[in-house]
Amino acid sequence: MTDRLYYRDSGLLYFEAEIVAAGPHADKYFTVLDRSAFYPTSGGQLFDTGNINDIEIIDVIEDDNHDVRHISEKPVGKVGDKVKGTVNRERRLKNRQVHTAQHILSQAFVKLFGCDTVSVHLGEAYANIELNTLSLTEEQTAAAEKLANEIIRDNLSVDVIFADDELLKYLPIRKIPEREGVLRVIKIGEFECSACGGTHCHRTSEVGLIKITGFEKVRGRYSVEFLAGVLAVEDYLMRFDVTDRLSKTFTCHVTDLPDKVDKLALENKAFQREVARLQKELLPARAEELAAGAKMMGKVTVCSRIISDLDNNTAGQLASLTADKINGLAIIMTTDRLLLAVSEQSGLHAGELIKKFTARVTLRGGGSQKAAQVGGIAPERFDEYRELIIKLANE
Numbered sequence: 001m002t003d004r005l006y007y008r009d010s011g012l013l014y015f016e017a018e019i020v021a022a023g024p025h026a027d028k029y030f031t032v033l034d035r036s037a038f039y040p041t042s043g044g045q046l047f048d049t050g051n052i053n054d055i056e057i058i059d060v061i062e063d064d065n066h067d068v069r070h071i072s073e074k075p076v077g078k079v080g081d082k083v084k085g086t087v088n089r090e091r092r093l094k095n096r097q098v099h100t101a102q103h104i105l106s107q108a109f110v111k112l113f114g115c116d117t118v119s120v121h122l123g124e125a126y127a128n129i130e131l132n133t134l135s136l137t138e139e140q141t142a143a144a145e146k147l148a149n150e151i152i153r154d155n156l157s158v159d160v161i162f163a164d165d166e167l168l169k170y171l172p173i174r175k176i177p178e179r180e181g182v183l184r185v186i187k188i189g190e191f192e193c194s195a196c197g198g199t200h201c202h203r204t205s206e207v208g209l210i211k212i213t214g215f216e217k218v219r220g221r222y223s224v225e226f227l228a229g230v231l232a233v234e235d236y237l238m239r240f241d242v243t244d245r246l247s248k249t250f251t252c253h254v255t256d257l258p259d260k261v262d263k264l265a266l267e268n269k270a271f272q273r274e275v276a277r278l279q280k281e282l283l284p285a286r287a288e289e290l291a292a293g294a295k296m297m298g299k300v301t302v303c304s305r306i307i308s309d310l311d312n313n314t315a316g317q318l319a320s321l322t323a324d325k326i327n328g329l330a331i332i333m334t335t336d337r338l339l340l341a342v343s344e345q346s347g348l349h350a351g352e353l354i355k356k357f358t359a360r361v362t363l364r365g366g367g368s369q370k371a372a373q374v375g376g377i378a379p380e381r382f383d384e385y386r387e388l389i390i391k392l393a394n395e
């Protein structure tokens, strides 16, 4: 079985070893070493990347014999070869920070609210823990986050203990796994103690920061999403950049931004209502102008236009007004719809016309005798559609 060097030192990045097995792995290659600092994906934590003898390691997995398999595009060497391994520092640091943060946060929810963590996901972009609780509030998550950050600030020692059955009796382990033999236990000061095979920081201050970014009910439990360490700092910088730009745009302090945006949203709604009112007032004049361009196409008087400054409802009213004025057919294309209106005396039926039209172009639409519409229209095909509708109106 591979001697897992990270069990004893999660900070180890360089090591020497010997190849004990190697061969093809699907369309790639695997290498097993007598000892390795590479962490294989397990327990919700991501694998390490890095190099062995300058060959890039793209995945690390645990095989059925509990050996660590290093996966690469090219073969690393043959059995018996001595090799040098280098673990990617940045990725290992992120994994250690987020994993240690998970222990601290899980224990914070236990200590404060008696909520156990039942599953863990420590991904590249974010991490989450699933809590065995039927209810969770913002006040509770804020309190857990505060306690977790106090534990970071207190700079507690994170110790690895290899505990046999006798020693286990004296350790306040959160959840004892159903496993025989010596257990690897992670103990964070007097705060947290649990069995775990992952890579962790040496002291809590190395985690830097824990930020809960959201929580939601999933399958009758609560999933709590969080960021830690480097990822939390990157998130802070991104958020600072966004709020700083908004502050400059609105020339106000960052704390005044929510009120400022609420006020703008209200004003915007009022402007929209005013614009809609003015557009309605102008409709008869616009219909007059449209009607002036009407043409006899076969036996039908037709008016058509692309209009992008009106909503579909107002554009429909404009089509109806125009159709009545020319006593014929008005076709209006908005940003996403084709609107049809006919006058009462034209002898046409807008709904029937659209039915015939959609049967030819495999679009969906419908309407009444006077007005009808089709959605999902590509504006660049307006001319082609208009010709077809006029042709169908003359049949």
Ligand SMILES: [Zn+2]
Residues within 6 Å of the ligand: 099, 100, 103, 186, 196, 197, 198, 199, 200
């Ligand atoms: Zn752990």
